Amino acid sequence: MNDAAPARDPEGNTRIVHILYILHGLAPFTMWLLAVVAIIIGMLKKSDLQGTVLASHVSWLSRTFWWGLLWIVICAVLTFILIITIIGAILYWLPFTVLFIWYLYRVIKGWLKLNDGLAIA
Numbered sequence: 001m002n003d004a005a006p007a008r009d010p011e012g013n014t015r016i017v018h019i020l021y022i023l024h025g026l027a028p029f030t031m032w033l034l035a036v037v038a039i040i041i042g043m044l045k046k047s048d049l050q051g052t053v054l055a056s057h058v059s060w061l062s063r064t065f066w067w068g069l070l071w072i073v074i075c076a077v078l079t080f081i082l083i084i085t086i087i088g089a090i091l092y093w094l095p096f097t098v099l100f101i102w103y104l105y106r107v108i109k110g111w112l113k114l115n116d117g118l119a120i121a
Helices: 010-030 033-049 053-082 086-091 094-115
Strands: none
Touching: 010 033, 010 053, 010 094, 033 053, 053 086, 053 094
């Protein structure tokens, strides 16, 4: 009998990381709820991915989420403060638009690297 442990399925893990990218890509359209789901899944899978290219992608998505959350809070506070001015009332949407573009840029950049089988820094 062969008592060796079965090898990890790299394709299954790659599929999970693709799903994480999909969840992050759709997150801005779901009030960021899918990003929270993706972060939880990523934290649960992180130990399985240790030492692989896929671990860098989970870390990349995690950093994207947490930095994005920080900037959402900063933008919300600034918007609340500046909304009373004419300039603030006109431009309140600008920081959120920049944040949205930055977030999607990071998701797309990481996903393209994943498709090429490369680690992301």
